[in-house]
Amino acid sequence: MPAPSLYLHLPGTAADALAFYRGVFGGTVERHTFAQFGRTDGPGTAIAHGELSGAVDLCVADTGDEEEPFAARGLMVALLGTAEPTTLRTWFAGLAEGGEVVEDLRRRPWGASDGQVRDRYGVRWLIGYQHGSEVAEQAASTGG
Template identity: 80%
Template sequence: MPAPSLYLHLPGTAAEALEFYRDVFGGSVEQFTYAQFERTDGPGAAIAHGVLSGKVDLYVSDAGEHDEPFAARGLMVALLGAAEPTTLRTWFASLAEGGEVVEDLRTRPWGASDGQVRDRFGVLWLIGYEHGTDAAAQAASTAD
C-alpha cells in the first residue's frame, strides 16, 4: 500500500512553495495552472495542481474558490527515519529558514534524536532518526 501524501491548498503561494520544497528535499516539480486545466474556479495563472516527486513526495495547489486554504491545527508531518541523519539534519535546517524551530533537533532520553520545525508555509514537520542509522556509522560498525 502506498503511503499517504501531503496535499496543500495554499493562498496563492503554490509556485513559491514548490520551489522551496524542491530546494529542501530535491526531486522534480511539475505544475499546471487553472487555465491549463480549463478550470474557472481560480485565477488562470494560479497553480491548480503541482507535484514534487523525489525523496519526499507532496502535492500543492493555490486554493480555488471552493477550497479551504491550508491551516494546520493538530497536524504534523513526520519524517522519522525517512533519510540518513545527515540529510534529515539538513532538511530540518532548511525548513527552518523563514519558518520557526518549535523544538530543537536533539538527542532524546530514549536515545533517538528528533525535533519539530514549522516552515514558512505553516507546515509542522517532525524530523528524527535513530542513532547509528547513517551510512558512516553502519560502515564503521561492520568494519569492527
C-alpha cells in the same frame, strides 16, 4: 501500495511552495495551471495541481474562489528515519528557513534524536532518527 502524501491548498503561494520544497528535499516538479485544467474559479496562471516527486512526495495547489487554504492545528508530518541522519538534519535546517523551530533537533533521553519545525507555510514537521554505532554517529556529526 504507495505511501500517503501531503496535499496542501495554499492562498496563491503554490508556485513558491513547490520551489521551496524542491530546494529542501530535491526531486522533480510538475505544475498545471487553472487555465490548463479549464478552471475558472481563480486566475488562469494559478497552480491547479503541482507535484514534487523524490525523497519526499507532496502536492500543492492554489485555492480556488470557494476553497479554504491550508491551516492545521494538532497536525504534524513525521519524517522519522526516512533518510540518513545528515540528510534529515539538512531537511530540518531547510524547513526552518523562514519558519520557526518548535523544538531543536537534538538527542533525547530515549537515545534517538528528533526535533520539530513549522515551515513558512504553516506545516509542522517532526524529523528524527535512531543512532547507530559510535563510528557512524561521529562520521555523521563531522559530515563524513
